[in-house]
Amino acid sequence: METVVQQLLNAAQLGAVYALIALGYSMVYGVIRLINFAHGDIFMVGGFAGLLLALRFTWMPLWALMPLAMLLTALLGVAIERVAYRRLRQAQRMSLVITALGVGIFLENLVRLGVGPETRQIPSRMPTTPVAWLQDALGVSVTWDKLLIIFVSLALMALLWAVVHRTLLGTAMRAVADDKDVVPLMGVNLNRVIAVTFAIGSALAAAGGVFFGQAYSLDPYMGIDLGWKAFIAAVIGGIGSIEGAVLGSFLLAGVEVLTVAYLSSNLKNGIAFGLLILLLLIWPSGLLGRPASKKV
Amino acid sequence: MSLLRLEQVSVAYGAIRALHGVDLEVREGEIVSLLGANGAGKSTILRAVSRMLPLQGGDILLGGRSVRATPAHELVALGVAHVPEGRGIFPSLTVQENLALATWTRRERRHVEEATRRVFRLFPRLAERRTQAGGTLSGGEQQMLAVGRALMTGCRLLLLDEPSMGLSPLLVREVFRAFQEINAEGTTLLLVEQNAHMALKIAHRGCVLENGRIVLEGPAAELAGHPRVREAYLGEAGASSPPCPGTPGSSR
Ligand SMILES: Nc1ncnc2c1ncn2[C@@H]1O[C@H](COP(=O)(O)OP(=O)(O)O)[C@@H](O)[C@H]1O
Numbered sequence: 360m361e362t363v364v365q366q367l368l369n370a371a372q373l374g375a376v377y378a379l380i381a382l383g384y385s386m387v388y389g390v391i392r393l394i395n396f397a398h399g400d401i402f403m404v405g406g407f408a409g410l411l412l413a414l415r416f417t418w419m420p421l422w423a424l425m426p427l428a429m430l431l432t433a434l435l436g437v438a439i440e441r442v443a444y445r446r447l448r449q450a451q452r453m454s455l456v457i458t459a460l461g462v463g464i465f466l467e468n469l470v471r472l473g474v475g476p477e478t479r480q481i482p483s484r485m486p487t488t489p490v491a492w493l494q495d496a497l498g499v500s501v502t503w504d505k506l507l508i509i510f511v512s513l514a515l516m517a518l519l520w521a522v523v524h525r526t527l528l529g530t531a532m533r534a535v536a537d538d539k540d541v542v543p544l545m546g547v548n549l550n551r552v553i554a555v556t557f558a559i560g561s562a563l564a565a566a567g568g569v570f571f572g573q574a575y576s577l578d579p580y581m582g583i584d585l586g587w588k589a590f591i592a593a594v595i596g597g598i599g600s601i602e603g604a605v606l607g608s609f610l611l612a613g614v615e616v617l618t619v620a621y622l623s624s625n626l627k628n629g630i631a632f633g634l635l636i637l638l639l640l641i642w643p644s645g646l647l648g649r650p651a652s653k654k655v
Numbered sequence: 656m657s658l659l660r661l662e663q664v665s666v667a668y669g670a671i672r673a674l675h676g677v678d679l680e681v682r683e684g685e686i687v688s689l690l691g692a693n694g695a696g697k698s699t700i701l702r703a704v705s706r707m708l709p710l711q712g713g714d715i716l717l718g719g720r721s722v723r724a725t726p727a728h729e730l731v732a733l734g735v736a737h738v739p740e741g742r743g744i745f746p747s748l749t750v751q752e753n754l755a756l757a758t759w760t761r762r763e764r765r766h767v768e769e770a771t772r773r774v775f776r777l778f779p780r781l782a783e784r785r786t787q788a789g790g791t792l793s794g795g796e797q798q799m800l801a802v803g804r805a806l807m808t809g810c811r812l813l814l815l816d817e818p819s820m821g822l823s824p825l826l827v828r829e830v831f832r833a834f835q836e837i838n839a840e841g842t843t844l845l846l847v848e849q850n851a852h853m854a855l856k857i858a859h860r861g862c863v864l865e866n867g868r869i870v871l872e873g874p875a876a877e878l879a880g881h882p883r884v885r886e887a888y889l890g891e892a893g894a895s896s897p898p899c900p901g902t903p904g905s906s907r
């Protein structure tokens with residue numbers, strides 16, 4: 360029983376990182392119907408931004424370092440949209456997808472050239488001491504860093520939910536998802552809403568990268584594997600849906616962690632992708648996705 | 656005073672010319688009805704005015720100032736609201752959110768409250784449905800929402816693209832009564848319609864568009880009596896019988 364609780368705790372940490380990435384896939388898809396295949400690499404750059412900041416400013420606490428990494432990565436996301444995607448918005452879908460793949464390869468090589476291909480870890484800025492009261496209650500090992508990752512991620516998700524559902528900016532983002540051609544008639548600058556969406560998605564991915572770089576490790580190609588996982592999570596949950604991305608992420612992480620713990624680590628990806636196929640057979644638009652719009 | 660003025664406006668979709676040098680004037684406080692068959696270019700004129708389409712030639716003046724280079728979203732701040740063909744409401748947003756989004760450029764509390772009160776007074780059903788998703792409304796309610804939403808921008812000029820489309824004769828009368836009220840409160844209307852009966856009944860002036868060209872224009876009452884209009888748009892073969900403005904237009 361303890362080990363199950365322990366595994367679920369690990370799954371929560373991994374799921375939190377998946378969710379921070381998956382939200383960006385979902386939000387960008389929502390506004391411009393693009394699977395942004397560079398998004399996993401934006402997550403990777405966010406992690407490296409955290410690493411470089413941590414190495415350069417050894418005095419900087421995490422609460423300053425992480426927002427800074429998020430800000431830098433947000434600017435990167437906005438720049439990518441502006442330079443690579445905007446002029447292709449009216450072009451064929453395939454051109455946009457291929458451009459996104461190209462941007463991803465560019466980022467991987469840029470980081471490899473700049474920082475090197477080695478696996479790195481962000482020197483931890485979080486207390487790794489055990490959380491005594493929780494350990495006593497659950498009977499498993501719980502450290503502060505793990506708890507922080509889970510709760511800060513959840514807080515970011517809650518903040519995003521509030522922005523999307525409780526502000527006029529969020530209303531505009533949802534309106535773009537509904538019918539972007541009408542949005543300018545409301546006096547809303549469509550390009551700006553799309554840019555803000557990229558900024559938010561990239562910033563969340565950077566938060567995931569910084570956490571991942573502390574809890575696990577960083578390398579220039581990590582965005583491929585994790586990007587795919589997060590993408591799968593977003594699709595399972597229903598791409599375009601924020602709640603879906605979070606649900607899919609925790610679900611996928613749970614399945615993965617339990618597979619590794621009780622079956623075999625070789626089966627991890629096989630089961631994750633199998634789950635995707637199975638769930639999509641039952642729910643073609645994802646668990647919380649909207650069915651293909653029946654526009655009148 | 657002229658609020659809107661189109662001068663030799665030409666618009667093309669790719670290689671296909673949709674407007675061939677259209678001249679049109681809408682004066683402050685007027686209701687101008689723009690009539691024409693399917694494909695004549697009525698929607699294209701409205702899209703050109705709200706700057707959703709680039710001009711190939713000519714110019715569009717708003718209050719004497721050229722808006723040729725103004726992007727669509729900035730036109731809203733200049734007082735132009737466009738209710739597009741097919742309504743264009745946001746189906747997943749609630750009625751309230753649809754209305755709120757249109758206050759993007761006018762967020763002062765006083766304006767938002769006053770505009771909301773006005774919209775709910777004109778269309779009481781929207782008030783009843785304020786927390787309902789736009790996509791779940793009936794066709795008539797969606798049209799009311801589209802018009803109400805446009806009013807939330809605080810517009811001086813309201814562009815309406817076939818607002819009677821798909822509505823029952825009873826509902827058509829209801830929304831047209833609202834248009835007259837909106838106009839009486841000081842908003843200028845440019846109304847595109849195939850329903851010529853209703854459109855000419857409430858308008859001060861009218862124009863007829865054929866194949867991207869204005870072919871007739873004049874006071875609404877005069878147009879309603881013009882043989883060409885009576886034959887082509889009021890469905891009166893021979894055009895000898897007097898027009899009967901009381902009967903609702905042929906509804907689809
Ligand atoms: N998006 C478009 N692409 C190409 N041609 C179009 C498009 N929209 C309209 N047209 C053409 O432009 C002409 C005018 O169309 P429109 O303004 O929609 O007419 P109306 O509103 O009077 O029915 C028509 O010949 C139509 O086929």
Ligand SMILES: [Mg+2]
Binds near residue numbers: 697698740817
């Ligand atoms: Mg039309």
